[in-house]
Amino acid sequence: MGLSGKISCFLILLIFTVCLLSPYIVSSRPDSIDLDSLKQPPSMKHLFGTDNKGRDILSRVLYGGRISISIAVLAALISMTIGLVIGLMSGYFGGKLDTFFMALVDLVLAFPSLLLAIGVSVLFPPGVYTVMIALSAVGWASFARLIRGQVFSLREASFIEAAKAAGCGNARILLVHILPQCIPLAFVMTGLKLGGYIITEAGLSFLGLGAQPPTATWGSMISANRVFISSAPWMVLAPGILIAITALSFNVLGDDLREKYAVNKSSRVL
Amino acid sequence: MKGYVLKKIILLFPLLFGITLITFTLTKALPGDPVYSMVGERASPQTLEKIRKEIGADKGVVQQYFGYVSLLLTGEMGRSYYTNRKVLAEITAKLPNTLKLAAGAMCLAVPLGILLGLISALKKNTAADRMITFFSVAGVSVPVFWSGLVLMLLFSLKLRLLPPSGTGDLRYLLLPALTLSLPALASIVRVTRVSVLEVMDMQFVRTARAKGIKESRVNGVHILKNAMVPVVTVIGLEFGSYLNGAVLTETIFGWDGIGRFTMEGIMKRDYPVIMGCIIVGTLIFVLINLLVDVMYYYLDPRVRVDGTER
Numbered sequence: 205m206g207l208s209g210k211i212s213c214f215l216i217l218l219i220f221t222v223c224l225l226s227p228y229i230v231s232s233r234p235d236s237i238d239l240d241s242l243k244q245p246p247s248m249k250h251l252f253g254t255d256n257k258g259r260d261i262l263s264r265v266l267y268g269g270r271i272s273i274s275i276a277v278l279a280a281l282i283s284m285t286i287g288l289v290i291g292l293m294s295g296y297f298g299g300k301l302d303t304f305f306m307a308l309v310d311l312v313l314a315f316p317s318l319l320l321a322i323g324v325s326v327l328f329p330p331g332v333y334t335v336m337i338a339l340s341a342v343g344w345a346s347f348a349r350l351i352r353g354q355v356f357s358l359r360e361a362s363f364i365e366a367a368k369a370a371g372c373g374n375a376r377i378l379l380v381h382i383l384p385q386c387i388p389l390a391f392v393m394t395g396l397k398l399g400g401y402i403i404t405e406a407g408l409s410f411l412g413l414g415a416q417p418p419t420a421t422w423g424s425m426i427s428a429n430r431v432f433i434s435s436a437p438w439m440v441l442a443p444g445i446l447i448a449i450t451a452l453s454f455n456v457l458g459d460d461l462r463e464k465y466a467v468n469k470s471s472r473v474l
Numbered sequence: 475m476k477g478y479v480l481k482k483i484i485l486l487f488p489l490l491f492g493i494t495l496i497t498f499t500l501t502k503a504l505p506g507d508p509v510y511s512m513v514g515e516r517a518s519p520q521t522l523e524k525i526r527k528e529i530g531a532d533k534g535v536v537q538q539y540f541g542y543v544s545l546l547l548t549g550e551m552g553r554s555y556y557t558n559r560k561v562l563a564e565i566t567a568k569l570p571n572t573l574k575l576a577a578g579a580m581c582l583a584v585p586l587g588i589l590l591g592l593i594s595a596l597k598k599n600t601a602a603d604r605m606i607t608f609f610s611v612a613g614v615s616v617p618v619f620w621s622g623l624v625l626m627l628l629f630s631l632k633l634r635l636l637p638p639s640g641t642g643d644l645r646y647l648l649l650p651a652l653t654l655s656l657p658a659l660a661s662i663v664r665v666t667r668v669s670v671l672e673v674m675d676m677q678f679v680r681t682a683r684a685k686g687i688k689e690s691r692v693n694g695v696h697i698l699k700n701a702m703v704p705v706v707t708v709i710g711l712e713f714g715s716y717l718n719g720a721v722l723t724e725t726i727f728g729w730d731g732i733g734r735f736t737m738e739g740i741m742k743r744d745y746p747v748i749m750g751c752i753i754v755g756t757l758i759f760v761l762i763n764l765l766v767d768v769m770y771y772y773l774d775p776r777v778r779v780d781g782t783e784r
Contacts, residue, residue, distance in 0.1 A: 311492040316717045316759050319736070319752055323500040326740055326748075399615055406617050407722055411737065423617075430623055430726075434631040444620035451615035459611065 209460030212453035219450055223273060226266035234267035235259060235418045243436045253438040255429060261442050268420035269446060272409070275332060275421075276401040279339035280394050286340065287347020288390055292378055294348065295355025305348065312345040318407060325413040335405055335414045342404075343397070350393060354386050392461050399454035406447050422447045478771065482764050489760060494546065497752045498539050542749070551753075552746040554739075561750040565732055569754070571641060572724070572731030576716040578651030583658040584709060588698075590659075591666025591705075596693060598671065606663060613660025619722040622653035626726070639728035650727040654719045658712035665708040669701040676700075703773050710766030714759040 222229060232238075238258035246253040252261035294305040312320065325338035358364065359382075367381050408414050409423025417428065422443040429439035545552060551561040594606040629649060630638035640646050673679065674697055682696045683689075720733030728734070732751055739747030 307488075307492075311489065311496065314489055314493060314760055314763075315496075315752075315756050316715060318719075318721060319717065319755055322721070322736075322740060323497065323748075323752060327500060403615070403617050407619065410617070410619050410722065411725075426620055426623070433623055433627050437627055440620070440623055440627075444617070444624070447620065448612070448616045451617075452612055455611050455615050 206460050206463075208456050212456040212460075215449060215453040216457065219269065219446070219453075220273065223266050223269035226263065226270060230260065230263040230266060232260040232263050234264040234420055243432065243439070245436070246438055252442045253436070255439050256432060256436070261439060264420040264425060265422070265442050265446055268422050268425055268443065269450075271332060271415055271419070272402065272405055272422045272447075273450070275336050275339070275414075276398060276405045279336045279343065279405070280398050280401050282336070282340040283343035283397075284347050284390050284394050286344035287349075287351055288383070288386065290344070290348040291351025292355055292382060292386070295352040296359060296374070296378055296382065298356075298359075302352070306352070309345045309349050312342065313349075315342075317342050318404065321404060321408060322411065322413065325408055330413050330416055332415050335408045338408060338413070339401055339404060343401070346397075347390065347393060351386050351390060354389055355382055358382055358385055395454070395461055396458035399451040399458065402447060402451045402454065479764075479768055482767055486760060486764070490757070493756050493760075494543060494753060495539070497749050497756075498542060500752075546753075551750040554747050555744050556742055561746045564735065564747075565750055565754050568730060568732050568735050571729060572717075572720055572733060574647065575650055575654060575720065575724070575729060575731060576713060578647050579655035579658060579716060580709075580713065582651060583655040583662055583712070587659045587662025588666050588705065591663040592670055592693070592698060594663065594667045595670035595674065603667075607667070610660040610663040610667075613656050613663075616656065617722075618653055618657065618719045619726055621656055622650065622723055622726045625649050625653055639726075641728070641730040646727075646729075650723050650729050653727075654716060654723050657719065658709075658716070661708055661712060662705065666701065666705050669704045670697055673697050673701045703770060706769050706773060707766055710762050710769075714762045717755045717759060 236259065238254070241250070241254050241258045243256055244250055244254040244258075250260050250262065252265060254260055255264070290305050290309075294302045315323075321338040321342045324341045325334045328334040328337065364377060364381060367377050372381070405414070405421075406423035406426070409421045410427040412424070412427065414424060415421045417424070425443040426440055429436075429443075433440050542552070549562070551565070553560055554564065557564075590606050590610075594603045594610075597603050626638050626649060629636045636645055636649055638649075678700075679692065679696055682692050687696070717733070720731060721736055722733070723729070724731045724733035725737050732754065735747065736751040736755070738744075739751060
């Protein structure tokens with residue numbers, strides 16, 4: 205792993221730990237209103253300043269980060285799991301099943317992704333789970349296509365033939381022989397895509413489809429605070445900088461992983 | 475060539491059918507009855523019944539879907555539940571604004587992206603390359619709604635150079651177009667760099683140099699032209715994804731295009747508007763992809779007619 209990859213790994217771990225441990229790090233609650241200190245610029249008492257209700261921005265950003273990051277990571281893992289299941293079946297069994305699933309993949313990829321995510325998330329009442337469902341509903345398709353390609357090339361490998369000759373059933377071949385070969389690729393792709401999930405999660409929260417007030421997420425903080433941008437810019441800057449650093453770290457790490465795995469031709473699609 | 479394009483066009487039809495089906499299912503599953511939000515909770519059952527009949531909500535779902543498709547086939551998209559204006563007419567009125575915005579963003583992103591990508595590749599592993607690479611990764615890592623707000627803060631509220639929001643001439647266009655261009659710029663730079671690096675090592679480039687062709691010509695003609703194929707693809711894809719960015723960017727800058735129209739439709743549960751916008755948006759996306767495929771063919775004769783590459 206290159207230097208840039210190490211730095212981004214460190215930053216990701218740092219942001220994750222700080223956000224997870226936020227109750228032990230910041231003294232003020234994210235939604236405790238303090239009418240004596242409205243819209244205070246950053247100071248020693250409030251490192252990132254306070255918002256229009258006197259709530260501490262640092263604490264809101266950290267508590268919000270817990271939600272934003274968890275949604276992005278869980279949605280990426282759900283997409284990966286769906287993609288693995290469909291990709292495995294599609295690539296291994298081929299035929300009509302494959303045609304059907306790949307048509308579905310093409311269909312999902314034919315939509316501009318945010319439009320589809322918006323379409324899915326208006327189905328459910330706004331909230332954390334809604335965003336997670338919307339992100340997964342859009343994200344599984346590219347995983348499925350990648351895994352299918354991998355399985356397709358593995359299917360003809362001689363060790364699969366050997367397994368068949370030894371009398372293994374389809375389920376055993378899929379789960380014991382093919383799945384482990386796909387897992388590393390699936391995780392690399394998840395890493396590559398996480399930056400995008402963070403950004404899209406923020407976008408949906410920004411549009412008001414995610415967690416509802418007073419719960420803070422990075423996207424919803426920017427959305428709620430944007431009217432104060434000229435009088436109290438720190439209210440908007442802090443969550444945005446955190447989104448940018450997190451997504452940037454994931455993307456740099458992704459580039460690093462991509463270079464490392466690019467030797468393998470199938471990962472060129474990444 | 476003709477067969478290739480024709481095949482692609484024929485494949486569009488099942489795709490369009492799928493798109494209308496998904497969009498329809500999505501909007502039908504929306505919570506909340508639009509009839510109530512049109513006339514209020516306290517309307518008499520007779521009024522409700524009358525309006526249901528008017529918008530066709532009293533029929534079965536399957537009937538409604540085929541009703542909608544046959545409406546689409548006659549070139550209509552129904553009327554907005556709120557303004558009672560024709561959705562298609564509204565979209566065609568707002569589409570030029572969105573296209574203007576996308577074109578503006580394109581004019582910024584394409585030349586600059588190719589130039590920076592080329593510099594980055596030619597000066598590989600220098601400080602300039604590292605900086606360009608870093609900024610191009612940063613470009614895709616910053617959400618457009620945030621970079622838009624920061625640009626607005628900087629140029630309209632602090633420096634007072636440009637208006638913060640509204641639809642209008644070039645002064646209004648500049649900030650949203652710049653915002654929208656950032657992620658596209660970033661991906662064009664990245665793809666150009668990788669592609670140029672790949673072409674640079676090829677034998678025909680060495681031959682060109684050996685023949686004594688001027689370095690600037692080798693870079694500008696031999697390398698760049700051959701490196702353009704993936705760049706064209708990514709430009710097409712980015713143009714399509716402008717429709718994503720447009721929803722956010724137009725909402726922030728109050729730009730009167732279909733992005734903001736979509737958002738308003740969603741907020742008011744205005745089904746015909748939401749469906750119309752998603753269908754038009756997706757149609758544009760699909761058509762651009764088709765255009766990219768065709769351009770691929772012209773740029774790279776190695777693309778075989780059956781659609782597989784090299």
